[in-house]
Amino acid sequence: MTETPLETPRAWAEFTDPAEPGQRLRVDLTWLTSRWRCIFGTGCPGIDADEPDAGCCTLGAHFTDADDVARVAAVVERLGPDEWELRDAGLEEGWQVADEDASTTRVVDGACIFLNRPGFPAGTGCALHQHAVAEGVEPLTTKPDVCWQLPVRRLYRDVEVPDGTTYLEVTLTEYDRRAWGPGGHDLDWYCTGSPLAHTGGVPVYVSLRAELVELAGEQAYAVLARLCEEHLLAVGAVVGAGPPGPDGRLRLPLLVHPATAVAAASAQDCRSCRIP
Known part of the structure; x- marks a missing residue:
């Protein structure tokens, strides 16, 4: 399957860190609610075609x-x-x-x-x-x-607001090809944009809970998880379905990771082709 474009609309949420009032979390809901999963050893082509068994x-x-x-x-x-x-x-x-x-x-x-x-x-x-x-x-x-x-990326930025106060912004988003630097575009394959790797049974914010807690803290993760759950409910309300998964329903690009959407549509196509 072809990797989805890097430049796609995203849904974001911001909130003050309950444990650190001087910083705010900026979280990529499109990524955190995607169905990405690591497929090392189960079909991962590897980032170098000459070393397919080495993954990343x-x-x-x-x-x-x-x-x-x-x-x-x-x-x-x-x-x-x-x-x-x-x-x-x-x-x-x-x-x-x-x-x-x-x-x-x-x-x-x-x-x-x-x-x-x-x-x-x-x-x-x-x-x-x-x-x-x-x-x-x-x-x-x-x-x-x-x-x-990997493949969660944490970024820091000092933000000054018009009243002269400042806060530390902590971003949690997708570690896509660009995060590897200029050489990231030369990778033979990469998982976060590939529908092949968007077949997880649960969203990223659930499957990578331990990693996200380590990156953001327990209290911030609790808020992050609630926002992700609300986001998935909003997706279901828009398309008249439940949380995104391999059910073949159309998803709005702003709400759902494009690779997750392609993987879901492909799974539905495979099921519809089966002979009873």
């Missing part, structure tokens, strides 16, 4: 700060050879490299050093992520910030 792990993960590095380092010490395919190389030669003023995970044979390749007994995928699942903890506690936040 073909680039080294950039660490945000020392705490980010320390969190991953603590997990590295606990990873056994049965969990991490490239453990020997990582421990002997290092699992991170300097990148100007920051550092990244090493790239080995076309993908991140923490990526277990097809055929590894523990399964294909991120060793850090798999360790979290095995331990029964959220992957955000074991992976680099950029990895667990």
Whole structure:
């Protein structure tokens, strides 16, 4: 399926952070109520056509700060050879490299050093992520910030209002191709705009609850979730249906992520073609 256009109408909501009165949250309802889901290992073509089994792990993960590095380092010490395919190389030669003023995970044979390749007994995928699942903890506690936040993007902006007061604006939106920088347009495929990845059983604000709570806090998430629920009710009222899903009903672009709409329409077309 063709990716949907980047420049599409969006529905946004703003509210004062209940836990931090000096900042306001600006949330992308179109994205947060979309049916995006990670399809790594279940049809993901990968961002590099030459490494289809690597998903979005073909680039080294950039660490945000020392705490980010320390969190991953603590997990590295606990990873056994049965969990991490490239453990020997990582421990002997290092699992991170300097990148100007920051550092990244090493790239080995076309993908991140923490990526277990097809055929590894523990399964294909991120060793850090798999360790979290095995331990029964959220992957955000074991992976680099950029990895667990993807594909949610958090932005900060200082805003001055006409009366001279200021506040910090925190935006939560889609980490689309443009968020990768100029090179994002050269990715062979990317999930957030692809209907292939908009087949989730629940909206993003539900499936990524843990990540959104970590990014915004419990109190702000509670408001965000309520606004998303009200948004979905509004969508249903406009089109005479319930929350958006693979039911084939037309959706207004302003209210529904275009990739979710295309995925829903495609699912309906497939069902209508079935022979009883």
